[in-house]
Amino acid sequence: MADREGRAVADAIRAGFRGELLLPGDAGYDGARVVWNAVADRRPAVIARCRGVADVRHALAVAREFDVEVAVRGGGHDVAGNGVCEGGVVLDLSPMKGVRVDPVRRVARAQAGLTWAEFDRETQAFGLATTGGQCSGTGVAGVTLGGGMGWLMRKHGLTVDNLLSVDVVTPDGQLLTASEHDNSELFWGLRGGGGNFGIVTEFEFRLHPVREVTAGLLVYPGDRLADVLALYRDYAAVEPDSVTSTVIALTAPPMPGLPESLHGRPAVAIGVCHSGPPEDADEALRPLRRFGPPAADLVAPMPYTTLQSMFDGMPAGDYGYRQSIRAGYLAELGDDAIAALVHQADRVVSPLCIVELLHLEGAVAHVPEDGTAFPGRDARFFCMFQSTWSDPGDTAAHTAWTREAWNAFAPFTDRRTHPGFLDADEPAQRVADAYGPGKTARLSALKRHYDPTNFLHLNKNIHP
Structure with a gap:
């Protein structure tokens, strides 16, 4: 969008807007255009920081009148960076905190x-x-x-x-x-x-x-990854619905509770949350705790908010880093899949690359697959390969690892994925693959009804 058109759009929005408008050069503009994935370094013509529904409706109407691209920002944590656009209008909902x-x-x-x-x-x-x-x-x-x-x-x-x-x-x-x-x-x-x-x-x-949960990490040296994954497969078969768990292959950070001998070295962590009565937690988690002595047992009763913030500040979850993700679902975790996960975890190109495996089922599978648009309720596991880095010069190596590692592992998946984890550099067809033909057809019908021109397309886009 040319500067003159951008100013015209901004003037039209300002005429009926209660929130704050930010244009290039304004104080606060650069901070407001930052999203979680630093790869998405885009400069919108206007950032409309909405304070309520009237602001949203008005700014959207102006954008439609001028036929300019619109991005919608809530928390800004999308790997594809869809919360910011180049040269268009960002409808920033982050001031709406009620x-x-x-x-x-x-x-x-x-x-x-x-x-x-x-x-x-x-x-x-x-x-x-x-x-x-x-x-x-x-x-x-x-x-x-x-x-x-x-x-x-x-x-x-x-x-x-x-x-x-x-x-x-x-x-x-x-x-x-x-x-x-x-x-x-x-x-x-x-x-x-x-x-x-x-x-x-x-x-x-x-x-x-929910106020207090029994949660945290069981951490092992990285050379035990295959054994931990085999244990996790067995545990998933008996895991009570009161427990949500995940396995993460990572490089151990210098965090409290981890022995210094593990700092900066390959590790594997089992993350758990038991949200039932505290007196039931020991029995629910016993199969994990009796598996060899972990290098660190950081599982304990804690406030739910402490668990929720456990990964805050780590590069994979924090702002300011570049991110690349591939993810998908597994019906089973066989020996060959475990070997493939171990092989790809051994090939990481930096200490900030991780491989995560998350057990689903439980209440997730209690809702019928066609009960909501969300796909994959019938899968047993969700798997994610994530690269994180700071230096733009490291982009090629990290994105290559993410893509190549996932392409090598993909035959063990069912080819679907969680749409929210689709990265910007994946083929458009991947959205349809994520939902499958039945849900894609139903979603496309909804799109034709509510957005026949695909005006809202900066998302995991469903075509009309």
């Missing part, structure tokens, strides 16, 4: 600019929570609309399984409420279909009594 908790009904209404840390602060005041992201800095909106895998999912379901209703501004400017009873097909699509059908401004969540 939360209202009803502790009697165990329901919360939350605006779309919240992070999970902000949401949890309000709900934990009443000893309540719902399934959120694994890092507290991720946005409520992005996690929810993508499906929502988190530490409570095997007991309480995905985030979308706890979603009761949404308020959404459609591309033509309508404000609709979608729920099981109102605009139910749209509600189906929003639970896993991302930002394809409109801009969600508020969510209504079901909450659960």
Whole structure:
């Protein structure tokens, strides 16, 4: 967009806007355009920091009038960097931080600019929570609309399984409420279909009594990765729904509780969260704890918010780093798949590369596969290869490892994936592959109804 057109768009938005507008050169502009993945270094013509639904509707209408590209930002934590665009208008919802908790009904209404840390602060005041992201800095909106895998999912379901209703501004400017009873097909699509059908401004969540959990890491030297994965496969067969767990192959950071002999060396961590009664945790976690002595046992009772912030500040979850991701689902974890995971973990190009395997099932699988747009409820495991780096000169090596490692491992997957983890450099067909033909057809019908011109296309895009 030319500077003159950008100023015209900004003037038109400013005429009916209550929030803050930021243009190139303004104080705060550079900070406001930063998203989690530093690869997405883009310069929008206008950043419209919305303070409410009226701001969203007005700025969206102006963008449509001028036919300029729109990006929608909630928490800004998308690996593809879709929360910022080059030369267009960013509808920044991050100033929209309202939360209202009803502790009697165990329901919360939350605006779309919240992070999970902000949401949890309000709900934990009443000893309540719902399934959120694994890092507290991720946005409520992005996690929810993508499906929502988190530490409570095997007991309480995905985030979308706890979603009761949404308020959404459609591309033509309508404000609709979608729920099981109102605009139910749209509600189906929003639970896993991302930002394809409109801009969600508020969510209504079901909450659960959660205050203290038994959680943390069991850490082993990296040369035990194959043994740990074999143990994890066996544990997954008997894991109670009260436990959500993951295995991460990583380079051990110099964190409290880890022996210095492990600092900077390959390691494998089993992360666990037991969200049942504390007195049941020892029995639930016994198969993991009796497997050889770990180098560090960091599992203990802790506040839920402590668990939620456990990975905060680490490069894979923090802002300011470049990121590359490939991910997908596994029906089983056979010996050959374990060997392939170990081989690729041995080939990492820097200490900030990780391989993660997450057990699903539990309450995730209690909802029928076609109950929401979210794909993969019938999978047993979710696997992710992630590269993280700082120096732009290291980009080629890191992205090459992510792609090549995943391509070598892909034959062990079912070829689907969690759409929220699709990276910007993946083929467009990967979106359809993620959902499968049946859900893709249903989502495309919704797209034709609500956004026939594909105006909102900076997302994991469903074509009309």
